[in-house]
Amino acid sequence: MIVLGLETSCDETAAAIVRRGADGTGELLANQILSQIDHEAYGGVVPELAARAHVTHLDALIAAALSEAKLDFTDLDGIAATAGPGLIGGVLVGLMTAKGLAFAHGLPLIGVNHLEGHALTARLTDEAPFPYLLLLVSGGHCQLLVVEGVGRYERLGTTIDDAVGEAFDKTAKMMGLGYPGGPAVEKAAASGDATRFALPRPLTGREGCDFSFSGLKTAVRKALLDLEEVSPQDKADLAASFQKAVGDILARQTGKALEMAGARLGPTPRLVVAGGVAANRYLRTRLEELCQERGAQLIVPPPKLCTDNGAMIAWAGAERLALGLSDPLDIAARARWPLTELAAS
Numbered sequence: 001m002i003v004l005g006l007e008t009s010c011d012e013t014a015a016a017i018v019r020r021g022a023d024g025t026g027e028l029l030a031n032q033i034l035s036q037i038d039h040e041a042y043g044g045v046v047p048e049l050a051a052r053a054h055v056t057h058l059d060a061l062i063a064a065a066l067s068e069a070k071l072d073f074t075d076l077d078g079i080a081a082t083a084g085p086g087l088i089g090g091v092l093v094g095l096m097t098a099k100g101l102a103f104a105h106g107l108p109l110i111g112v113n114h115l116e117g118h119a120l121t122a123r124l125t126d127e128a129p130f131p132y133l134l135l136l137v138s139g140g141h142c143q144l145l146v147v148e149g150v151g152r153y154e155r156l157g158t159t160i161d162d163a164v165g166e167a168f169d170k171t172a173k174m175m176g177l178g179y180p181g182g183p184a185v186e187k188a189a190a191s192g193d194a195t196r197f198a199l200p201r202p203l204t205g206r207e208g209c210d211f212s213f214s215g216l217k218t219a220v221r222k223a224l225l226d227l228e229e230v231s232p233q234d235k236a237d238l239a240a241s242f243q244k245a246v247g248d249i250l251a252r253q254t255g256k257a258l259e260m261a262g263a264r265l266g267p268t269p270r271l272v273v274a275g276g277v278a279a280n281r282y283l284r285t286r287l288e289e290l291c292q293e294r295g296a297q298l299i300v301p302p303p304k305l306c307t308d309n310g311a312m313i314a315w316a317g318a319e320r321l322a323l324g325l326s327d328p329l330d331i332a333a334r335a336r337w338p339l340t341e342l343a344a345s
Helices: 038-042 047-069 088-105 114-125 164-175 181-189 214-226 232-265 281-294 310-322
Strands: 002-007 012-020 026-035 078-084 109-113 132-137 142-149 152-158 270-274 297-299
Touching: 002 047, 002 088, 002 114, 002 310, 012 047, 012 310, 026 047, 026 114, 026 310, 047 088, 078 088, 078 114, 078 310, 088 109, 109 114, 109 310, 114 132, 114 142, 114 270, 114 310, 132 232, 142 232, 152 232, 164 181, 164 214, 164 232, 181 232, 181 281, 214 232, 232 270, 232 281, 270 281, 281 297
Parallel strands: 002 078, 078 109, 132 270, 270 297
Antiparallel strands: 002 012, 012 026, 132 142, 142 152
């Protein structure tokens, strides 16, 4: 089946088309993404500006996706769109567009949980079989979940304060490195000494797999205030120290989750890492080392499919449609929508 997917939950406007074979294999036929840059001047995403940009550009991206795939609406089997969680104004733009297209062309509508899009991407890119452990790390989310099937998720840990991507953004802002913070911190850290600043690893010694980054972020601010003048090398060293601390935290808690999931993941457990932070090469290396130690397989989608994109929404829609699942045209947009509340039927 062939599904068009729309993603408008934050500051990426995206439309993509995927084909799902009867055997569950996937093919990406078109992938159009427009990353908004107007928010850089504000140091973060301005929801109203993001929603207006989605309205301006989404139609053209849909047309471009159809052209790239050499398809028409008559070739589609369904239309999927992010129905939450996300900035509600943006979510409404994509979902209402999908409703109109589904109604006009007599196609099934699939309202996709944005997090499920991330959770299932590895099945499109790497044909990852269920079950697997998912580390979801992005600007708004930091969670560890056992993915047992479409709509079947058990959360083992989550952040109790900031998401890891948010911590990267705020750390970069404090150091004047620019926005978005993830790539800026990674670039600065490349020439830094990761051992110079003694930063904390929150929740060390505590049971469970939850995360905390607020204290780490505060420690970065204190380190900056303790410096009389902040040189470029100071920033590089602090960025490297921060990045190493994040790597330690992610590796420690993910290792705990692998132990908690245990036999449910099989003799060769699979760890899937998704979300924008998964594009960080240093963090990926730390998780590769963890998987080598634990005899696990690491699966990370390509960077362009780690950040928000329409392909993950189209694929999640195709996975649901293959199970005979679709949504009524009055499905509501949701600003908050925990993945554990999602069901396959």
